[in-house]
Amino acid sequence: MLTKSKAKDLWELRGRLVSTGTAAYTDVVIDHAQNAKVWDVDGKEYVDFAGGIGTLNVGHCHPKVVAALREQAGKLLHTSFHVAAYPNYMEAARRLVDAVPGRGPKKTIFFNSGSEAVENAVKFARAYTKRKAVISFDNAFHGRTLLCLTLDGKYKPLRQGLGPFAGEVYHARFPYSYRPPRGVSAEDLTAYCLEELEKLFLTDVAAEDVAAIIVEPVQGEGGFVVPTKGFLSGLRQVCDRHGIVLIVDEVQTGFGRTGRFWAMEHEGVEPDLITIGKSLGAGMPISAVAGSAAILDAAATGAIGGTYGGNPMSCAAALAVFDIFKEEDLVARANSIGRKVQERFDGWRDKLKIVGDSRGLGAMRAIELVADKKTKAPLPAAKVKDIVHDCAHRGLIVIKAGVFDNVIRTLMPLTIPEEDLERGLDVLESALKGASA
Numbered sequence: 086m087l088t089k090s091k092a093k094d095l096w097e098l099r100g101r102l103v104s105t106g107t108a109a110y111t112d113v114v115i116d117h118a119q120n121a122k123v124w125d126v127d128g129k130e131y132v133d134f135a136g137g138i139g140t141l142n143v144g145h146c147h148p149k150v151v152a153a154l155r156e157q158a159g160k161l162l163h164t165s166f167h168v169a170a171y172p173n174y175m176e177a178a179r180r181l182v183d184a185v186p187g188r189g190p191k192k193t194i195f196f197n198s199g200s201e202a203v204e205n206a207v208k209f210a211r212a213y214t215k216r217k218a219v220i221s222f223d224n225a226f227h228g229r230t231l232l233c234l235t236l237d238g239k240y241k242p243l244r245q246g247l248g249p250f251a252g253e254v255y256h257a258r259f260p261y262s263y264r265p266p267r268g269v270s271a272e273d274l275t276a277y278c279l280e281e282l283e284k285l286f287l288t289d290v291a292a293e294d295v296a297a298i299i300v301e302p303v304q305g306e307g308g309f310v311v312p313t314k315g316f317l318s319g320l321r322q323v324c325d326r327h328g329i330v331l332i333v334d335e336v337q338t339g340f341g342r343t344g345r346f347w348a349m350e351h352e353g354v355e356p357d358l359i360t361i362g363k364s365l366g367a368g369m370p371i372s373a374v375a376g377s378a379a380i381l382d383a384a385a386t387g388a389i390g391g392t393y394g395g396n397p398m399s400c401a402a403a404l405a406v407f408d409i410f411k412e413e414d415l416v417a418r419a420n421s422i423g424r425k426v427q428e429r430f431d432g433w434r435d436k437l438k439i440v441g442d443s444r445g446l447g448a449m450r451a452i453e454l455v456a457d458k459k460t461k462a463p464l465p466a467a468k469v470k471d472i473v474h475d476c477a478h479r480g481l482i483v484i485k486a487g488v489f490d491n492v493i494r495t496l497m498p499l500t501i502p503e504e505d506l507e508r509g510l511d512v513l514e515s516a517l518k519g520a521s522a
């Protein structure tokens with residue numbers, strides 16, 4: 086007998102076979118994809134504003150990525166870099182090191198996931214400074230492994246019930262200008278957060294015991310929170326003053342998303358280490374730590390690495406990504422997408438009662454949904470979920486973020502054609518208007 090909906094059947098199978106520990110932002114079951122469009126197993130077409138959570142800045146199945154993978158698959162799938170090196174690892178390392186800001190000798194090393202890059206950046210910082218403590222921020226997200234979830238600045242569902250956590254991790258305040266602490270003005274927020282950090286050195290951990298401060302240049306999972314001006318450069322100064330390694334986590338912001346190749350370039354900040362993931366591999370699992378050669382050479386040989394890190398297939402994809410960024414000028418495209426999305430988002434913030442804030446950098450844009458614009462009470466997560474599902478029903482894949490799960494963010498491929506961008510924005514507008522009525 087013919088089934089009416091393959092997607093429904095597969096969703097039922099997912100429920101029966103797959104751990105419920107993994108999130109389900111939508112109930113779409115995808116068959117294939119091209120650039121900024123995906124088709125589900127029943128043939129329904131969607132515009133994709135999630136881009137594999139920011140991994141697909143060059144679009145789904147970019148022909149150059151697919152060709153590079155096909156060629157590599159016939160040549161060499163794996164050796165483990167620990168066992169034997171291969172040329173495209175070194176070539177990808179060269180391209181990445183050239184792209185990373187900062188003076189002085191630089192190096193890199195590849196891993197599989199963003200979490201793995203973050204874990205290892207902390208290990209490098211500890212080995213280099215011979216100190217133990219690490220500072221991250223409220224509302225931060227650095228991944229789901231034990232150290233990463235300890236760094237995360239959101240408790241539920243990431244940490245609840247999963248302790249004990251890694252030791253020597255401290256949380257400082259991140260400047261979230263839509264929700265500043267009571268009595269602190271937007272103009273004073275940078276100074277306030279930097280002063281709070283200095284206070285932390287007195288109350289929780291001495292600066293000379295801190296190995297690293299890790300910060301997202303725009304908080305991703307935290308709801309696309311752009312720090313107030315001067316905050317990142319202030320952190321740079323704090324790190325310089327106290328001999329602390331500054332790790333900038335560009336896993337979500339990296340590769341042109343914010344309208345510069347790296348988000349930290351907006352403030353001219355040079356990190357000691359940078360963590361990279363997601364769009365480096367166009368969907369293939371590859372991540373990296375890059376930066377100061379002295380820090381990257383501080384760990385004992387054999388202390389860092391893994392079976393798959395910098396696998397030949399992932400390196401082949403990364404090399405294609407570097408070429409595509411240049412040939413298609415995707416950093417510039419991030420700015421033009423960003424301008425269009427911002428115009429629409431700002432308009433919704435001014436007109437629709439549930440849109441409390443419109444923010445972002447380049448094409449990394451978000452709206453924060455509220456139940457009440459005056460009190461800024463978050464729109465309940467269940468209502469946000471309804472909006473996301475309504476969008477999917479109307480043919481748009483979009484995902485939420487934020488500590489209150491009330492932010493809708495855009496991570497569409499930077500290769501998205503204008504008509505798909507417009508179509509996606511029209512769908513989102515209709516869903517928001519329906520929810521505002």
Ligand SMILES: Cc1ncc(COP(=O)(O)O)c(C=O)c1O
Nearest residue numbers: 198199200226227228305336337
């Ligand atoms: C800033 C940041 N760091 C780290 C991670 C973890 O990356 P992964 O999920 O590949 O482990 C993420 C994932 O969303 C991220 O946004």
